[in-house]
Amino acid sequence: MKVTVVGAGAVGASCAEYIAIKNFASEVVLLDIKEGFAEGKAMDLMQTASLNGFDTKITGITNDYSATAGSDVAVITSGIPRKPGMTREELIGINAGIVKTVATSLIKHSPNVILIVVSNPMDTMTYLVHKTTGLAKNKIIGMGGALDSARFKYRLAEALEAPISDVDGMVIGGHSDTGMVPLTGHATRNSIKVSEFLSEERLSQVAEDTKVGGATLTKLLGTSAWYAPGAAVSSMVQAIACDQKKMFPCSTYLEGEYDLNDICIGVPVILGKDGIEKIVNIPLSAADKAKMQESAEGVKKTNNLLEF
Numbered sequence: 334m335k336v337t338v339v340g341a342g343a344v345g346a347s348c349a350e351y352i353a354i355k356n357f358a359s360e361v362v363l364l365d366i367k368e369g370f371a372e373g374k375a376m377d378l379m380q381t382a383s384l385n386g387f388d389t390k391i392t393g394i395t396n397d398y399s400a401t402a403g404s405d406v407a408v409i410t411s412g413i414p415r416k417p418g419m420t421r422e423e424l425i426g427i428n429a430g431i432v433k434t435v436a437t438s439l440i441k442h443s444p445n446v447i448l449i450v451v452s453n454p455m456d457t458m459t460y461l462v463h464k465t466t467g468l469a470k471n472k473i474i475g476m477g478g479a480l481d482s483a484r485f486k487y488r489l490a491e492a493l494e495a496p497i498s499d500v501d502g503m504v505i506g507g508h509s510d511t512g513m514v515p516l517t518g519h520a521t522r523n524s525i526k527v528s529e530f531l532s533e534e535r536l537s538q539v540a541e542d543t544k545v546g547g548a549t550l551t552k553l554l555g556t557s558a559w560y561a562p563g564a565a566v567s568s569m570v571q572a573i574a575c576d577q578k579k580m581f582p583c584s585t586y587l588e589g590e591y592d593l594n595d596i597c598i599g600v601p602v603i604l605g606k607d608g609i610e611k612i613v614n615i616p617l618s619a620a621d622k623a624k625m626q627e628s629a630e631g632v633k634k635t636n637n638l639l640e641f
């Protein structure tokens with residue numbers, strides 16, 4: 334299994350590190366436009382191999398896509414992150430051009446690649462890749478929901494004063510400060526609905542804290558987060574590499590599912606060797622359905638800013 338990660342910055346390097354530590358890929362190629370940067374990150378990471386006990390070979394390359402040829406999976410993290418006070422949507426002007434060029438170059442050298450889009454605004458960048466590359470829709474996957482769900486579980490565990498391993502929950506919808514739909518009504522502690530343990534008010538606080546999870550970290554860090562994003566991507570790559578048929582909420586192109594059309598937005602999917610192998614339809618409450626529609630309107634507004 335050969336994996337390419339484009340963008341050797343905070344998220345790209347974290348993603349490469351987690352993939353290596355999980356030890357399921359034979360090769361990870363890190364590519365960046367900044368001269369020598371990916372080479373440096375790859376060398377530094379390789380010098381952790383004997384310490385962290387992995388055999389994955391990580392190589393770095395400056396903007397030469399021939400080194401990515403034959404990749405099974407490629408992750409796009411190239412582009413700028415937001416600064417405190419910004420929304421993800423404000424990144425579209427710079428990141429759209431980068432994501433389009435990078436996706437085209439990756440596919441040219443690896444026509445069978447499965448692409449995972451991370452750069453923000455992620456749902457719109459995933460839609461851009463869908464509209465401009467001709468790659469099959471099961472091979473274009475946006476990462477947002479896996480991260481947002483991890484943050485939801487963190488907040489649920491905090492509210493429940495429970496270990497995170499006791500908690501399950503999922504966030505669907507757009508990967509934005511206002512568009513996420515944490516499914517509080519489906520969340521459980523050891524298969525018991527969390528509403529049995531938490532007041533409605535506490536549960537809506539959990540949902541609000543989850544939605545602004547990225548903004549909260551951006552304010553603290555001065556740039557956006559990387560550990561949990563890298564871990565989320567690595568879990569998705571592993572599900573594909575190991576054909577795990579695992580369910581993640583991912584941004585995918587919808588054609589009628591959830592009553593939505595011509596949009597990439599987060600819904601539960603099954604990830605396996607073919608990428609998105611199935612879009613899972615789950616029953617939503619009337620309130621969650623309405624939130625999903627509102628979220629989609631927000632994503633479409635950003636999509637309308639794209640110039641193809």
Ligand SMILES: NC(=O)c1ccc[n+]([C@@H]2O[C@H](COP(=O)([O-])OP(=O)(O)OC[C@H]3O[C@@H](n4cnc5c(N)ncnc54)[C@H](O)[C@@H]3O)[C@@H](O)[C@H]2O)c1
Binds near residue numbers: 344364414428431558
């Ligand atoms: N979807 C998510 O859940 C999620 C999570 C975290 C970050 N992000 C997004 O991921 C992106 C990267 O974040 P980061 O913190 O790693 O930023 P970063 O600045 O640390 O790294 C970005 C890297 O991309 C490189 N780059 C820029 N243009 C390039 C090009 N044309 N080709 C190759 N490399 C190029 C830069 O040189 C830089 O090293 C941002 O857009 C951020 O908003 C998304």
Ligand SMILES: O=C(O)C[C@H](O)C(=O)O
Binds near residue numbers: 508547548557562
């Ligand atoms: O918050 C951001 O801008 C980065 C990312 O989308 C995140 O959720 O951490």
